[in-house]
Amino acid sequence: MSDQSNIQPPALAGAVGDELAPGTALCGGQYTIEKYLNCGGFGITYLARDSLGRKLVIKECFPNAICWRTDATVRLRSHSYQTDFGQAVDLFKKEARALAALDHPNIVGVHQIFEANGTAYMALDFVEGLDLLDLSHRHPELRSPAAVSELAGILLEALAYVHRSGILHRDISPDNILLDTSGTPVLIDFGAARQGATMASRILSRVYTVKDGYSPQEFYFAGSAQSAASDLYALAATLVHLIDGNPPPNSSLRLAAVAEGRPDPYLPLSGRFAAHDPALLASIDRCMSLFSRDRLPTADAWLDVLRGKAALEGRGPGAARTMHIAPAVLDTQTTAAIAALVKENHKVVAQAGAATAIVRCEDAAERAREEARREEERDYWAILNEDPAHWRDSSAKSTTARGAVADNDAPDRRHRLSLAALFGWMRPRARIDKII
Template sequence: MSTELEPEDWGDELAPGTELFHGQYVIERHLRSGGFGITYLARDSLQRRVVIKECFPQGLCMRPSRAVRARSRTYGAGVSTLIQKFVGEAQALARISHPNVVRVHQVFEDNDTAYMVLDFIEGRELGDEIAEAPLAPREIRAALLQLLDAVAVIHDSGLLHRDISPDNIMLDTQRRPVLIDFGAARDTLPGDKRPISTVHVVKDGYSPQELYVQGAEQGPWSDLYALAATFHHLITGEAPPNSQLRLAALATGAPDPYRPLAGRFDAHPPAFLAAIDKALSVLARERIQSARDWTARISGESLPQLRTPSQPLAPTQPVPKPLAPSPEPRLMALARAVAGVAAVLALGAVIISTV
């Protein structure tokens, strides 16, 4: 029997004891909420622990009962499209098999929304780990190489994660980093101009400047910025400056508030630090363009070919062609406009926009 509480006594999240998918899963507790969805710890019909991600774009949805509803008719079509994309991307993620990427076991629809069933990773969030004790340089390098290989596989499958940060990386019981929470994932196909409402999650210090801009081109270089920001935090104890503040400084001719790592931390090889600095370049065209390029820079291997941002990654095209992102005059103009407001961007901000 379900022990579900009434919505007014609980909130947007489902209550412990709620059954999903004809009783195959039972919610144990709420884990976290984000701009794209709500994550739960649950048990399956064999009493195994799993993690369930619910498609629930905040700001667009509400839960008057168990079912999820758009907040207004204006958002109705957009919410339906987001649910369809959630299902499609879960199916794409389920085809990824990598030890450093959380596995997707099932996707199903219930309560007028969609759910993704993932592995339960026994361990700790990287953010919690580094808050207590810094990782040793050798462990940092090993973790980065593993995650770069994982990100390369994700990008080869035609997906972007778009939310890499210390709280979306788990260290399992063997101290192996595992990339989790693909609620913000999207395909890399450019030119999707359908008139739908969309939700962007940006995290102060971790999100590249293009994630703040509706319609700006995103690509593997966007995930690499976030990964570099995460490892900047591992090395220095803090995230780099907000990318919008950095872009505004660049537009106005002020000094970049970012302090390069190279030359400041003798425990790490210079090439290792320089690669992180390169991946953290404000302008996308100046960053490292692929995870394999980054791996080569710190492992001494010959550089692989890169891809042009105008070409989508596809499973049949795992080794892309070398070109840099196109010039960004529109971003520079935008930077001048945001210079006065960038400082108010908050951690974990959710930007809701309609194209």
């Protein structure tokens, strides 16, 4: 990396971003990039084909806060980022090796790890199918009580396997759960390396991302303690979206509300959806608790509740709509973060109140109050760039296929949804062998 520079490169002819161009060969010609799929703070994913013409996904380590690309080569924005970038690559490879050791029909498979263009790559399975976010809107039957209960059980079994292997997913959400053409749900896009990045250095903490509505509050604070219960919150939020039709409120906004002594804006599912399994609703509410100590501790514990082997104890968000946080149980960093959220909230509320005072027309007093309330709500959600009005729009997006087609039919396919026959888009599963 002796030629790395902190000077931005000139625009390249035909370049549209930092992604590799279609036709780029990798790993000595074993893989060829077909198209860009998506990107996050930590990497870029591509649809590719191997030397035999089979589809797969290539994930590239590309922490965009500290690097850019000239032609195919990844370069640093500054010489001072060399140590940080080296740590990012090491964490990326560590995550890939951990995922490669997993062997489960509902978890994306990793075939190979290799280095090229000054960075690291992993080759993953490809799933022919659609993500849960898209499917839940295209096929309302996927939101039926029977389908939700079955899907919850399958995903909890997969998550229990992941946790027993010593790995946290850290990025569970509807768009990271794919259903292939046989109805098999597959967990993709693990965020394990990103948490390691936030612990490694101040610079790498920039690449850490959250998903508003699905991430627990501890994901918003770099270096905070995370556990299996953190993944359970994200899975519970995903199930809330399926049952209620919208994701739950942002956990940081929930935390700010509770810190101010106001009611938690999360509205528990229990008692609102009579057709659904009461045990499932109660366990979702329990795992939607703001603090991990109040959630179910493991996926196995959640499964035990659903199977009637254990009863829920303690309280979740459904037990009390208003809670008070004891400062003694929070670390300094979390307390400071909560204080910042509360301060920003007071600012927004004050601005909304000032705007309301301008309108004094007696004949339109009720309408003015309602408009002020709506404006206050919009501004409040905007604190963390969270706009509920955009949820339905974003959920209507067309999702590119990412992830994995299983290598063979050897694994027990009980992990497939039995309701697959309901979906018109399903078709017989084609056997595609894994890349060796």
